[in-house]
Structure formats: C-alpha cells, structure tokens
Amino acid sequence: MGTTYSKEEILAQQLQTAFEHLITEVVRKDTVFAFATKEQVSSILLYAKEKLGYISFVHLSCVDWLESGEFELVYIIWSPETKINLFVKTRLDRENPSMENTDMIWRQINTYQREIREMFGVEFPGFVGEKEFILEDWEDAPPMRRDFDTLEYVNDTFFEREGREDKQDVRERIAKRSGEEIPDFAKKYSRE
Amino acid sequence: MYNDKNAQTIVDYIQNFTRKNSLFMLAYGTGCGAIELPATLTSRYDAERLGVRGAATPRQADLLLITGYLSTKTLKRVIRVYEQMQDPKYVIGFGSCTINGGMYWDSYNTIKLLDKYIPVDVYINGCMPRPESVISGFQELKRLIAAGKADGAKKYKENLEWYRENQKKVLKNWPLVEYNW
C-alpha cells in the first residue's frame, strides 16, 4: 500500500498483535509506551526480551497517584538494535499493592523491587531478597508515599540544634518564583 | 589521669606528647566530605608531617573523622566503630551536617546532631571545609590533647546511659551486641 511505518509503530503493532487489549502509544522518537494490566506485564517483558530483542533492562520505578488511589509501576527496557525505550506501565491498587515478581527475567530487577518495597510498600509475593535495603528498622509508613509527613517524623525522631534560622518550607517561594500554581491536592500535604 | 588539668605529671606530659604527635586517623568517609581528605593527606597539604596518618581499622586508630551527614543506617556503624576503638580516642565532626544536619535538616533519614550520639571533641565547620580548615581542626585537637582536655571518650564512658538512650531513639531495634562495654 506504500505506507511505511516507523520502527516505533512497528513495535507497537507487534505488541498489539501479541497481546490483546494492549494499549500502546508512540510518544516520540525512540520511546513507546505500553499500558498493560498487572497480569500482562511479565509476559510482555519476556516477549520483548526473547522475541523482540529488548535485552537491556533500564529501570523500574514507581509513581504514587495518590488522587486516583493507585501506584503506577514503570518498567523501562531497551533494545540495542532498534534503540527504542519501551515503557511498560501498569497500575496497582493503592490498598495492599502487590505485583508479580519478575526478577527471574532480569536479575537486576531484584534491586529495584527491594527499593520499591521499602519506599512505597509495594509487595512482590514470592520475591527473595534481603529484608532491608536502605531503611533499617523502619517502622513508620513507607517514606516515599505522598501521604507520609516527613517533617513531623523528623521533629519526633531527631534532635535539633537550637537557633537555626534557615529551617523552612521553600516550596511556596519556588512556586512563586517560577510562576506556577501549587495544585489544590498538593496543598493538602503542604507543610504550612 | 584527666581529672586535674593543671597538674600534669611528667608521664602524662610524655604520653600526651606522643598522643598528639601520632594520630592514627580512621576516616569514616560516607559523606561528601571524604573528597577533601585526599587533598589533606597528599603532597599539597601533607597532614603526615603533623603525625596524622591513616589507619585501616578502628583497632589501630586514635581519631575518628566523620566526614559529613550520617543517615540512621550509617550512625549505627559509626557507633560500632567508635566503640571498637581503644582508649584514648578522639572524634572530629567534619562539616555542617554533623553539626546541625546542614541541608538535610528535614530529611527523614539523617541525624542532625552528632554529639547527642557520640562525644565529639572538635567540630570543623563548613560545607565543605577545605583542607586548611581540616588541618586547623587537627591542630585544635592537638592543643586539646596537650592540655589533657580531649576527654570525649571519658565522657562517653561516664554518660553511657544517656548516649544509649539517644542512640536507641533513632535506632529502633537496638542492633548492637554489647561487646565492648
């Protein structure tokens, strides 16, 4: 028909043919998003690694979508042939978040999972790893969740030296300087 | 030995002389301040001419140098290392973070005030202190030693319970086996 597809579109189509109901989006050059369900993630990763040549694991991160009550896990993988970053995104319920363990696909996922478990409290059932990664003996809520109040915790836990002047929340000032609005939902968690 | 500052015996004098002129330093370099130490120790500033030299393990060391912020996780190690050192021993806090938390004043994971947890003989201010300041800190410590006033270890021994209480406030599940005290 004469239509030529870019390599990103080819990838998107490949993924869509392989997985039903998978939403893909070509964001920009060399970047493709795939919005998967929780169950699909591991098979997409495996498929991409084994069949499509996405042999390099770049990153696994977590986003706290407090307002919609969800965590979003983003797996970023990369192929040395096509040079495309494939973002596989999935959303978890914020109540008792849990995700399939995928560290058998790439061993380095282990480290990211440890971090996410500690910082966000996302559980990975069946996952073997050292119990503590960064926070030893942490008893509070996971600190990277947006509803965790850092200042209150600091005041409760640590000693402060008297007479320190520069101790204040600078977010308002930064927002003013750059001319941005602090969104309403964020104000709720503001220190002031 | 330290109780009467004005009356040093000749033995004390010799001891203090050797101690101040031979400081085996254990640099606890977790913070960013560790980058200043190579400069301090090598050709440009040459701390070795003052008798300061690196020690590899706390057993051999006299001086614990804490270079910068301490997270709760590293605090545990620092206490451990400090307790493994043998008397007489001195601590230098290095940089603003050890003094008042510095830029990490509202971090959930770094301590703000080092001398609540272990006794600090000398603080060196700055973020970061340059090698000149570090050497000046060494000189201050030497002055204290010569005067018999660098008695942090003794304070720690005497007020151990107070220190422990503070330490345990941060380190929830007290992890240290009580080997040394």
Add this chain to the structure above:
Amino acid sequence: MNSLILLLILMFGGALFAFILNKFVPALRDIFVVLLMLGVSYLFFSTGISNRLNFDVLGIHMQWGFTSASYLFGIIVVVLGSLALIYSTAYMKGKDRLGYFYMNFLFSIGAMLGILMSRDLISLFFFWEIMTWSSYFIVIYSGNDVDRRGLKYMIFSAIGAYSMLMAIVIVNSFIGSFLLEDVFASIFAIGSGYQIAIAILLMIGFGVKSAMMPLHVWAPRAYSESPMSYTAVFSGALSKMGVFGFALVLFNLVSTQNWLINEVVAWLAAITSVLATFYAVIQSDAKKLLAYSSIAQIGYIIIGLASNTYLGVMAGLFLAVLHAVFKSTLFMAVGAVERQVGTTDMTKISGLIRRMPWTFVATLISIIALAGLPPLGGFVGKWMLYEALITSGHYYLVIMVFLSSTAAFLYSYRILFGMFLGQEEPEFAHVKEAPLSMLIPMLILSGISVLSGSHPGFILEPIQSAMASFGFQSNLPHESWWELTVLFNTWGDKVALVNVLTSIVGVFLIALAFITIKGYKNQRYVTTKDISSSGEIIQPEDNMTFQIDFYKPFERAIWPLLKRKIDDYYTDFGKGLEALFDFVRRFYNGNGQFYAIYVMAFLALLLIAGTKYFGF
C-alpha cells in the same frame, strides 16, 4: 617358644580372637585389643635384636629376627600401634563392624612386625601381602566409593607387590637363596642389567607403599577415608615399610656404580614432595590435606636415604621416626575433630580453639614439627637433610626440598586456621573436648616432638645403630642422649640446639610476660564476632571466616603444574584396557558352530605348523 613366633601368634591369633570376641562379648573387645597390643609391645621390647629363628618351608630356607634397622622401625610400629589402639577405643565407639576393623587392624600391625622380622625375601613378601590386604580392608571400611578408591589402592598395591615378587624370584634364580644375607652378599656378582632391574622392581614395590610419584595416586583417598585411628598407623607406620624397603634396596642392592639410581630415586621423591605439597595446599578437607602432606613428607625421607651420605641417611631415618610421630598426631587430632564435630571439611568448621584446646595444642606442636620450625624436632631433621644435600653437592635437589617445605608452611597454616582459628560459631558451641583416651596418645606423641627438638639424641641413638647395619659408621660423639645437642655437617658447620631453645624460650617468656603484665587490668576477651569489618555489624549467626579458595592466588600461580593429574592418565589407560578386553571378549560369541570351527582351525594350524616348528 621362640618369642618371635609368640609375637606373631599373639598378633594374628589375637586378631581372630578379637573378631570372635566382638561377636559374643563386645564389651571386652576394646580392653582386649589394647591389652594385647601392650603385651605385644612388651614382648617386642624384650625380644631384642639377637634372636634368630631358622626354618624351612617347602624347601625354602627362611630366617626371622630383628636387625637394628628393622628394630628402629619396629619401635615405630609398636608404639604407634599401641597409641592408635588406645585412641581407637574412643574414636571407633559406636560404629559397626568393629570386629572386622580390629581384626584387620591387628592383622596389619602383626604383618608389619612380620615384615620387619623377616630376614628372607619370601617371608617379607608373605607378610607384605598380608599387610596389603588387611590395610585394604580397613581402607574400604567406610564403604563409600570403594569401587574406585579401594580398587585403586588394591591395584597399585598388587602391581607393587608383584613387581617385588618378580624381583624376588629373579634374585632367587641367580643366587639360589632367599636369605637377605645371601642376597646382599652375592647380588653384585650377577649381571649388572639384572642388578638394576631387580633394584628397580623392588623399588616399585616399596614405592607404592611409600606413595612415591608416579605410584601415589591411591594414597590421598586411601589415607583420608580410612578411619583416622587407622590412618595414624597407615601414614605413620605402614608407609614406613616402604621406606624400610627403600633403605634395604638402596644400601644393599644398589652398587656404587649405579649411583644414577640413587639420583633418579631422589629426584622422583623430590618431585613427589613438591607436587604433593602443592596439592595439599589447595585441599579444603583436612584429611585429604594431611594425606597429601604425608606423601610429600615421605618424599623427604626417601631423598634423605637416596642421598647416600651419612648425614642424609640419618636425616631420612630421623624424619621417618618424626613423621610417624607428628603425622599420626595430626591424623588423630583431625579424627578427634571429626568425631566431635562431625566433619573435617575446613570450609564448614572454624574456631574450635576454645572448644578443643588440648587438641589444638597437640595439633600446633605437630604442625610446628611438620613445618620444620625450630625449636621442635622437625627442624633437626630438615636441617640435617639440607646440610647433607648441600654438602654432598645436590644443589638443585635442595632447592626442590626447600620449595616443598616452604610451600608446606601454607598448608600447615591452613590446617590450624581451618579447624581451630577463625570465628567461633554458635553451631559449634556445644562441641566438647575429645575424650581422654584420645587426648593422651596425642599429647604423648606431641611430647616426643618437643623433646626431639632440643635433645634429638634419644632418637638418634637407635638410628645410629640402624645405620651401622647399613654400613654407615657413626661419627657422632658417644655421649648420653641428653648431651647430644649440637649437630654438625661435614664442613664442620653446626647448629647448637640448646642455644636455639634457650634463646627462643627465653625471649618468648620475657616478651609474653611483658605483654601480659602491661595493662593487665584492662585486658579482656572479646568474641570473634567483635571484629572491625568496615562498620558492618556481624550478627552471631554470620560466619565471616575466610575459608573457601583459601590459597587461590597461589593456586593461580602454580596452575600450569596442576592442570592435569597423573591420576587422569591412569584412568585413561584403564579405560583403554577395558575397551581392549571387551574386544577380546568377542572371541566367545556364544555360537557353538564357531567353537567347532576354532577347534578345527586350531588342529589344522597345528598340523601345518607343528611339523615345521616343533621338528618332529
């Protein structure tokens, strides 16, 4: 009755009786064997060397009786045998087939005494074979992997024994007598080719038992997998039978024209000791380590004997005695650890020093003796060996010995560290010191090691008389044994052992007093978990001991030497043979017609060829 016969009857009859006793009254078995062995020891010491017994079997004239040389080895055998049996009573407690074990144990000790009292080659061989199979039965006692390990031992022993037998019958065909005296007297009258062949064949036989390269492949596993109480005797005394045989051959059957044999033997022994030491270094199992170490040490002994100088032979025999002493102590100590802890894998155990202090002391003393450090006995032997080799011009040989004994420091340290030092683990907190009947033999033997370091005279005196029987006249001053404390080499250089001892002990005590008194009040013990580990906090259950790949850097450095083991060549050879045998087997294809054809063909062949070649 002649006490020699009584000795043998007691040993062999006692062995059978122990077996039967075990069936009916197991409780008395231990007491019986120990008493029997003590009685035999008493009998042995009261026998002396002048007793001779002559008799004929099948028209072969035989003679029994100890010479001063064999008496020296006999002392090793009975002393080690008694101590090892005392040790056994505790070590073997609760294992099965004890009747079998003790029977073969006593058999092999009896056979060793038999070998030593043989003054003719046939009874020597007779007892040699008894020793072989009785030790073989103990080697396979543990029952694991007998097909490979046991067979290897048996095959090599058989090869050795049969080469001996071949030499024996050839000697007899020339001389017409099996008596050692006759053989020694007239060996040089026969053709020099046969002379050399006889010496070599005999040395193959003795070389197998003393585990000399390339006949050593049976030894590591045979030593390491026998019960340790027997390995003490196995490595300490039984391998010395090979040394005894070497002494007989080298001093009596090799003429001075054939000095090359001496050199070749010495070099083979040197290579043995170097390679075995290297293998010992890379072992991680204490028993195997000691097994390789034994091979290496016997290498030194044979080098000493083969050097054929007064000092060298004295060094060889001294080391033979001392090796029996310290190596059996070490095997006993390892056995004690095995019994108390359950394993000898040094990657698993660590930090037993406070649990088993006396075992540690015995091990430490024996290791110092093994490593040849002054002021213990090992140094005396090593010193004599080096000086003998240097003064007799074996320059490169002495380097080999030095290489081997320097590398021996590595495994010496390994075994002390692996078992006793390192971190003390909670899983070994329950471990108790070995029972007294195991400790006493070890400590007695350690005492001998210590005493021999400064006053070696009490060992050198019997060695002197043994050497006189080999034709080396004593040049030591005739002093009481406690006065013999200065060793000389032929260039007149000396080492004064008492000065050494005084200096070491004096400085050691002063320094120890100083370091102990200084700050005595503040002195305190901290556990091995309290170590500086870059701040990491070691929990009691963490084991930080460095045990795996202990000498990896060294292993890398010597890797080219270790790439291929001699064992592999033998295995390949064996496989090739079996394939060949399978081929031969096809001859019997099970078909009757073929068999009939064979018969006809054979007859035809005979009829055709017979007239031609058999000349009717």
Add this chain to the structure above:
Amino acid sequence: MNTILIQILGALATILLAFIVGMFYGGAHRKVIARIQNRVGPPIYQNFIDVLKLYSKETSINHGVMQHMGPVFAITASITSLMFVPILTDGNWFSNLNFSGDLVFLVYMMVFGSLGMALGAGQTGNPNSAIGVTRGLSQMVGYEIPFVMAMVALMTQFHTTSITGMIAVQQQSGTWLMFSNPFAFMAAIMAMLGMFSYAPFDIVTAPAEVSSGPISEFGGKYLGMMMTSGSIFAFVKLALFVDIFMGGASNLVVLVIKTFALYMIPVLYGVISPRYRTEQAITYFWKWPLFFGFIAILYAAF
C-alpha cells in the same frame, strides 16, 4: 661468669641497637617516600612516637590466647634471628650466639615469626586477616626460593653454611661476595624486595583492600610490639645481607652506612612501583630471580 655477663649485656645492647636503627630506618623510609612525593613528610623520629603512643594506649582487647601470643611469636623470631647474626666482625659485644647457628637455621627462624603472627591473626576471626595471611604466605613461597638458591650457591662455592664462615671467606680473599658471585647477589636482592614487603609486594597489608591484612585486629600494645619486632627484623635482614654479601662491618659506622645503602634498594624500588597481585608477585620471583639463582648455582658449582 664474666663472659656470661658480657654476653647478656651484649645481647641487650644488640637488641637496643637493632631497635633504634630499625626505627630510624623506618622513619627514613617515610621521609624518603614523602620527599619523592614532594611532601615535607613526618620527622625522622616519627616511628618512635608512634610506638610509644601505641604502648601507652590503654584498653587492650584480645580475641583469645593465640592473638595475645601472636606479637610475642613475632618478636621472638626477630630477636632470636638477631642473636644468631653477627653484627660486627670484630669484638665480643655484638657477637651474641652467632657461632652456633647457620644460614639454614636463620632462614627457618625468619619464617617462625610470620607463622606465629599468622596464628595470632587467624584467631581474631577477621576475614581480612586471614586473606592477608594467605597472601603473605603465598608470596613467601615466591621469594624464599630465589633467596635460598642464592644461599645455596654461596654455600657450595665457599664450602661453608655458616655466616661467620662467609665473613671469614670475604676477609681472607678481600672481595665481597656480591662480586664473587654476582648472580647470587642479584637473586638475593630481588628476593629481598619481597622480604621487606614494601611496594610493589605490599599486598599483604594493603590498607585499602584488606584493611591492613593480618594486623587489622591488633591495636595498642600488640601493634606496638609488632612495630618493634618489624624494626628489629628489618635490621636483622639488612645485617644478614651485609654480612653475607658486603663483607660484614667492622664498626658501627660502617655497619650503618652499608645497611642504609642496602635498605634504600627496596625503599626506592617500592616508591616508584605500583602494587602487584599475589600471583603476579609469585611469578615475578619465579622468573628472573629464579633464573639468576639457577645461574648462580651453576657458576658456583663449576
């Protein structure tokens, strides 16, 4: 009685001499390194201060009796070796016991300390100690062989195994043995680089890798005694080399000059060298030094 008194006093004087000289040499070592790195460096007496401070440190913990005895083994070895090395060729004062030992004995005595130390280090349970010890022992196998080859070459060449005999040979012939058998000297000197464990053969105590290796659990008086022992031992090695290769010394000044000159070889070689891994060190010793040793023996024997 008088001779015994002189012997004891002489022994004490020897120890003191060895200690002082060794300490100053240690200071000089640090100073030389500093100057080469364009630093001022510590004063030359810095090592005395360090040792005194270590002895004056108060708390002393140990992990058991072997650790307690480790430094004692070390100092026993150094002092006993010292006793058997002739310090001066003339006079009674520094002769000690050197008439009753020989080179083979000395070679073994020198190992004694390392093994004793290794036992002490082993008991601390520190993995770094054990790693350091294994490296040290492996390296020892490396350098002992060329050293012994050199010694054997000299022994065979001059038909004596004692040091006094070697000195006598040199005094008779008037030539130093380093010229009589230069190959042996080469081998021995290269082995000496390893014996001193300075760079490039300092992987045993590499502070950044194994946190000072065997001594990582030793502090206070233990470390002090080890430094003492190390200084004495350095002196012993130097005196031994001077005796064997450089004709001995007739008085203390000559002794100091000769030993210092010799000492500068490992120091200067170390300053400009990076660090070898253990197997590299072993192969280093088993290449050229071994070759020289081989040649030396051939040269001596024929």
Add this chain to the structure above:
Amino acid sequence: MVISPVQYIAIPLIAAFLIPLFGKLNKELVRIIPGLVLLYLSYISVVLMNQVISQNTMIVEIIAGWRPPWGINLVFSPFSGFLASLFSMLGFIIWMYTYNFKREVEDAQTEKFYVLMMMLITGTIGIVLTGDIFNMFVFLEITAISAYSLTAFYRERDGAEAAFKYLLVGSFASFFILLAIVLLYSQVGTLNMADIAQKMPDVNPYMKGVILMLFFVGFGIEAEMFPLNGWAPDVYTQAPGPIGAIFAGMVVKAGIYGLVRVIFTLFDVHEIFPLLMIMGVITMAVSEVIALRQGKLKRMLAYSSIGQMGLVLVAFGIGTHEAVFAAIFLMFNHAVIKSLLFLSGTYLVYHSKEKNISDLDGIGKSLPFTSFLFALGSLAIVGLPPFAGFWSKLYILMAAADVRLIAVIAIILAVSVVEIVYYFRVLHRIYFRERISTIEIKIPSFNAKISMLILAIVIIVIGVYPDLISGLIERAATDLLDKQHYIQSVLSVGLH
C-alpha cells in the same frame, strides 16, 4: 576286604546302577549311598597313598588276569594316586554339600543327579588311574556323557544349549582322541601306555607329530585350552552349582592329566613344551581379561577357572621338576579353592534368575558365613598369602625365573592384577553396597556350611603350613617326570 585300586572304579559304578533300586526302598538312601561310597573311596585313598609313599612304589592292578602290556591295568602311581585321592575326597565334600541341595526337585531327578554324579566321578578317577590308552578314552566318554547330561540337568533352554555346545565340541575331542589312538595302535601295536612309551622311539616322526597333535587338541578341549574352550563358560554357568565345582575340580583336572600323561610319558617330546606354555599363557591372559568384563558370577568363575588352567599349562610347559611340582600344587589348590568359590557362589545367587554379579549387592549382611567364605576363596585364588594359592603361584614364578622366562613372569603377574580387580569388585558388591534387589535369599543348610568350612580350613592350613602336602606333590612330580620308572613298574608287574 582287600583294598585295591579297582574299587575306585567298581564301587562307584556299581553304586551308580544301584541307586535307582535303593531309591525304590527309601528316598533318603538315594542321597546317602553316594556319600558312603565316596567316604569309602576317601578311606582307601588314604590307605593306598600311604602305601605308595611309604614303600616308594606304585601299585599296578591287573584286571582280568592279563598282565601288561596285554590286559587292562590300573596304575596307582604317586601322581595318578594323588589325583584320584583328591577327586574322591573332593567328591565326598561336594556330596556333603549336595545332601540337602535342591530338596524341592522331584525324586526321579535326584536319582538321576546322583547316578550321573557317581558316573562322572567314576569317569574322572578312571581317567587318572588307567594304564591303558583306550581305556582312558572309554572313561573320558563316560565322563563326557554324564557331564553333558548334568549340564542340561535343569531342563531349561539355556542349559540344553550349553549341553549341546559341550556335546558338539566334546565329540570333536572324542573323535580326535580315538583317531589318535587308532593311529598310534597302527604304529606300535599296543594300547598299554607303558608299552607305548617304551616303543615310541621307533615310531615314524611324522606320524608321531600327527598323533601328538591329535592328542593335544583332543585333551586340550577337555583341559579348556584356548581356543578350544568355547564350551566351558556356558557349561559352568548352566550346570548346577556343585557340578560346576566338580567340573572345575575334577573333570578339567582329568583332562589335564590326560594331556600331560600323553606328553610326558607316552611321547616325551620336549619340543612340544614351548607350545604348551604359549597356549597356557594365551589361555590365561585371554580368559582372565574376559573374566574382568563379565557380569555374571558363574561365568566369571568359569573364565577364572580357565585362566587357572592356563597357568597350570604354563607350569607344565616349563617342564622342569620345580615347575611340574608347582603345576600339581596349583591343580590341587585350584581344585579346592575353585570348589569353594563355586559352592559358596551358588548360594549367593541361589534364587537369582540371571546370576548377575549385581544381584550380590549387600548380600554380605544377609549371608555372612557364605559371603565370608567366598571372600576367603577370592583372596586365596588370586594368590594372596597366607592362603594356599600363594605358594603354588610362587613356585611357578620361581620355576619360570630359573629358566629366565621373564616375560612369562610378567604376564602371569599382570594377569594376577586383573584377577584381583574382578574378584575384589565382587567383594565390594557383597560387602559395601546397599541391598536393593528383592531376590529371595537362601540360607545354606548345615551340611553345606560344613563342607564349605572344610574347604576353607584346608585353604588356610595349606597356606600357613604348605609342607603338609608338599611331600605328596613332590612324589607326584617325580613320578610324572620319571618315565622309565613308570614303564618298568608297569611292565614288570606279574613278571616274577
């Protein structure tokens, strides 16, 4: 009753025919009668041997009044007497073993078994005792026919096949020997062996060669010489255990007796000795290495037996007095030891269908006594002191060394190593494996134990004190080598 060598032949032959009759009277008698007969034979052996040795003669028994060289005669010389005594005593021990053996088979079978066994023993004893070459052939046929039947005793396919192979090859043997006898008779005109020996120098050398070759092959088949021994492994494997012992202990020995009697006495040609020795070496080497690769116990024992026979042939082939002494000693030792191995081995694989060595795993715990005796036999057969096998091997080696046959010594010793390997492999399985096989275990009956124990005691006693029988063997060797004495003794009988 006057004791005479004739009784060796007559009594068991009569007993063999009477056994079925006694079987009608009492079933137990069938089992008892052979024992009594063999006991009596053992008794007369002792008496006759004593007589022969002490008077330094040989007993020549004339049958039917015809004096040699015309009639058939029996010669009880030290050599043949020794073998006859050995056969009768061994026969008695084996009978003791068989007394309760296979009680489950039907009575008719038992009768047949004993009839055949008696005939077999009669035949073997006849071979060694007879002084007439044709008579020897007759006894050989008696032996062979009963052996064929016994091989197929179990009436199984494999047994029948083995028997058929034996029959096939055995008939060649009979044919060759008969042919040789015919040719010989045509040359010398007599069948008496002493007479033949006397007249042998007159025979045409070419005919002599042919006849000797025919004898060589014929007796070689019976003596299991390579490559004529194809029948042997199957027969040993398929025959009942005690019969295997009889084969190894007697039948083969009788074959060897025939061979050496023909070679040493009749022909006395020394040119054949190297051939004998070479064939012995090949037999030994080939069969021992094949034994190494066997997976079945009895087959292994069979090959081992062949190997030992090879060794005997080597010793005879050396031909010196010492060698012959060693050979006879080895024949004795082998008869005893191999019988012990067959007897004990039979119980070890009693219920096993395949008789695989792997079925022996861990049997040492279940059958301690039998296993122990098997182990003892193994140690003895490979020639380890202090057991009997050692001395005979030693003597063979000494004899070989005396004539500088170094290569032969080396081969014998190398083969001994192979022997050690396969016997010890079996011992390992017996003692050091876990028992996994579910095959039922048969405990030996008391009499079987006693019989095996007797053999074991003989082995140990001879091993420790070989002089016990060395005198007899010495005389036997002298007898075999002293041809003139044999001729004179036989031919002078009845002359006075």
